Amino acid sequence: MEVIITICLGFMLVFAIVAVMNKSLLKSAIALALVSIFLGVILYLLTAKWAAVFEVSVCSGLVTVISISAISLTHEEKEQLQKKYMDKRRMAMLPYLLILCGFLLVFIVLTAKIQLPYDQLAEPSTETLSEALWDNRQADVWGQIIILLTGAFAVVTLFKEA
C-alpha cells in the first residue's frame, strides 16, 4: 500500500506543478482535477472513505466544471494570452526540473523503504454520514452552506453589471 500512496504523492506533485506552470488555463484546470483524484485515492487508502468521495466529486468534479465554464467565458484571444506569457521563457526549465525532483523523491522513498506511521493511523470510523456531518459537525455544515452563499454573492457583486 505504501507503494501506491507514494506513487500517488509523486503524481500529485507532478500535476500540481503542471497546473501552476502551464500556459493554457484549460490544461491547468484539468491538471488540478487530476491532483484531486490522486488525493482522493490516498484518502481512500488511508481509510477516510467519505473524505475521498467528497474530494473526488467536489474538488475534481464540481470545481473543474466551474473553472472550465469560467475559462470558456473569458474573451481574451489565445494568441494574446500566449504573447503575454512569452517573456516568462527564462523559467522554462523550472517545471521539468521540479518534475524530475518529484520523481527522484518518489524513487528515494521507494528504495529507502520509509514506513508510514501505521500505529498512528485512525481506526476505520463506524459513524454513519449523518452522524458525522449533522450530529457532530453541525456548525461546519452551516459554515459550508454560508461559504457557498457568500461565494455566489461575491460573483454576483463583482461580475454582474448593474
Next chain:
Amino acid sequence: MRALQYVSMLFVIIPLTALIVCSLIKRSRQNAAFYLLSAFAAAQVGLALYGLMLFNSLNISEYSFGFHITQAVADVFTLKPASLVMLLCIGLVSFTSLLVAYKTMPANKKLSYLRLLSALIIGMNGIVLVNDLFTMYLFIEIIGISSFVLISTTKTEEGLESAFIYLVMSSLASIMLLTGLAFIFMRTGSLKFEYLIAINNTSAEVSQNALTYLSYILVISGLLIKTGAVPFHSWLPDAHQSADTSVSVLLSGIVIKAAGVYCLMRVTDIFGNLYAIRLSLAILGVITIAVGAMFALHQNHFKRILAYSSVSQMGYMLLGISAGGILGFIGTMLHIFNHAVFKSTLFTNAAALHEEVHTLDIDKLGGLQKQMPITATTSLIAFLSTAGIPPLSGFWSKLLIIIALWKANFIGFAAAALVLSIFTAAYFLRLQMNVFWGQTPEHLQSIKEVKGTIRFAEIMLTIITIAVGLGFPFILLFLEASGII
C-alpha cells in the same frame, strides 16, 4: 435558563434570517432590507446586554447549545460573557456601518452590501460562538470572503488591488492556520477547545513536543496576519483607505478583532502559560504600537492615518494577551470594545468629511471647527479616548492592560506602552490641527455640518465613549464584588 437558551439561539438565527431575506428581496425594495438589517443589528446589541444580565443573575460562566433537531446532536456552540461582549461590539459596529452606508453607498451597490454584511455578521457571530478550532477556521474564511468583496464593491482600481493584496495575505494565513491545525490534530486527535486545554494541562508528552511548538507558531502567525500586527500589516492600510467608508468602519471596528485578536485570545487559552509565546507576543505588541504610530505620523490621508492607528492599537491588545491572567483578559476585552467604539466614531467623521468636502487629503482640509462643530467635537473626544486621556473609556482599558503587564513582571513593556501612547496623542493632534483647527481657507467657507444618519451615528458613539468612561469605576466595583478581580 430557558431565556438564555432562546437568547443564545437568536444570535445564530437572526443573521441567518437577515441573509435569507437579503438574498430573496428585490432591488426595488432594498430600503426595506436596510431597515430590517439595522433593526437586527440593534436587536443584537440589546440581546447581548440582556444575555450579560442573565449570566449575572444565573451565576454561570458558560452555556453550551446546539440545534437539537435529532436527539444525538452535540452542543456545537458555547456562549460566554466574553463572547457576549464581542457580540455586543459586532452589533454596534454593524449598526454604525449601516448608518454610514445609508448615505455613502451608491444606490446600485446597496443590495450587494447588505447581503455581504449579513454573511459577515454570521461569520463573526460564528467565530465568537464556536467551541472547535476547525469550525473557527471555517468562519474565519467566511469573514475573509465577504470582506474581500466588500472592499472591492465600488470596483475602483485601488479597491480591487487592495482586495487582491488582502486575498493573497489571507490565503497565506489560511495555509498557516490549516497546517497548524493539522499538526495539532495529529498530536491530540481532537480540535475541541475544552479537550485541548485539558490535554495540554495534563499530558507533558503532548504539550512539550517540537511538532506542538511548530503548530503554535503556525497558528499564531496565521492569526497575526488577520490581526494586522506589524510584520504582517501591509494589507491593512490599503484596504482601509480604498474601501467605502462604511466598509472601513466594519474592517477596523470589528473584523480585524473578531478574526484576529479574539481568535488569538482563544488559542492562547489552549497553550496555557508558555513564557516564550507570551514574551514574543509582548515584543511584537510593542513593535506594533511603535511602528503603527510612526507610520501614522507621516500619512496625509485621513483614513490612512486611522488605519495605521488601528495597527498601533492592535499592539495594545497583543500586550494585553501577553500579560495573561484575568486582568489582562478583561483589559483586552475592554480595549476591543473601546476601540470598536472610538474607531467607528473616527471613521464616521471621515464619512462626514467625505460627504461634505469630497476629499480626505488633510493638506486640502483645514479650520473646519466652525463649519462642522459636531464632527470636530466628536472627533476630538474619540481621539482623546484613543490616546488614553482620563476619564474617557480608552484610559481605563489601557490602564488595566498596563497594570496587568506590571503584575505579570513585564515591567519594561508596561513602561514602553505608557511612553508610546504619547505618539498616539501626537498623530491625532496633527490630524485634528490640520483638519479642524486654525484658519478656514476660502474654498471651505461654505461647508455645512453633515446631517441625517451620519450625524446620529457620531453623537450616539460619542455618548457611549463618555458614558463608559464615566461609568467604568462602577463596572470595576461590580467585577470586584462578584469576585472576578
